[in-house]
Amino acid sequence: MRIAFLGNGLTGYLAAQYRELARLGHELLVVQPGSPEVAVGAMRDTAFDELGVASFAELLEWTSEPSAADLVDRVRRFDPDAVVMSSWNFADSYRAVMKSLPPGVVRVLVMDNLWRAAPRQWLGRATSRWYVHSVADVAMVPSERSETYARMLGFGPADVIRGSLSADLSLFGGGDERSGDELAARRSFLFVGRLVDHKGADVLAAAYRRYRELVDDPWTLEVVGLGPLDHLLRDQPGVTMHGFVQPAGVAELMRTVSCSVVPSHVEPYGVVVHEATASGLPVLCTDFAGVAAGLVQDHANGWVVPAGHVEEWAAAMARVSGCSPETLADMSRVSRALSTRLSPQIWARNVAEQIARRRGA
Structure with a gap:
């Protein structure tokens, strides 16, 4: 045709x-x-x-x-x-x-x-x-x-x-199975998206700041993307800004972190969630993402978090960073399995x- x-x-x-x-x-x-x-x-x-x-x-x-x-x-x-x-x-x-x-x-x-x-x-x-x-x-x-x-x-x-x-599973779905010890040792969250209001850059900045107050030994936050709200995250303790990264680079980053975060106020779908699950990552995903119903199950491979609720997001980040290696390994396996549906x-x-x-x- x-x-x-x-x-x-x-x-x-x-x-x-x-x-x-x-x-x-x-x-x-x-x-x-x-x-x-x-x-x-x-x-x-x-x-x-x-x-x-x-x-x-x-x-x-x-x-x-x-x-x-x-x-x-x-x-x-x-x-x-x-x-x-x-x-x-x-x-x-x-x-x-x-x-x-x-x-x-x-x-x-x-x-x-x-x-x-x-x-x-x-x-x-x-x-x-x-x-x-x-x-x-x-x-x-x-x-x-x-x-x-x-x-x-x-x-x-x-x-x-x-x-x-x-997602391009040939790019994001490769690599060895993620072990719980490896995920726990990475000790970092990853955000990939435009730094604009509807992607929740404001929630991410405030929630990560609050998360660092809630835990004694916080994970770091890797941020991939460009946009006018860059200043909310730049120079914040624990945050590394990567700017715009090509897909192959994002796939590599996903193999070096512990959890993907998608805090959008409005997310019509969210291919980045599919990319993260294919990479074997636990996921924290806004409830306002079309992808959430199919690829994120509470406690199985992450949590669906109410959009715009800073305290809920901070608590969810603390919940993930407090997971045992065994729980992180289970979440990784579920993410990989769910990612194969498309x-x-x-x-x-x-x-x-x-x-x-x-x-x-």
């Missing part, structure tokens, strides 16, 4: 997913902004190295948004069997493509938003017949929480493709089967 992807920026895990789809023999067109400066949201604070997508797909990277007419023409020449739109942020050109597709081309909207009953979401629900269903036949979601939102927008149970995001290979086979089935219908 021939599948076009309209996105808002490439990441290591997206490249891994696309690569597996190409290995199945499918031809891909990937349309993306070509630099962080023209990307949106999370992509603005990233600068990924060359991800090799052009070696297995037709890659259209732009530095200014292509005109609707130009992009429609480019996708038409590709002659796709399906088009997958993973961003609303370039509405004019991307929506024009989706509306121009002839009958028989499967139109997929990737959405990771969580239903929060916000006024804008109620408006979207009220106008979904015209704004959403005019450009998409199917919604593809990463979690049950996103599926709830898709259903609120009018997508039926047969109109949802599940499992839209996966992979780029599973994602690629699922996408191909879902599109083929819908084309046949």
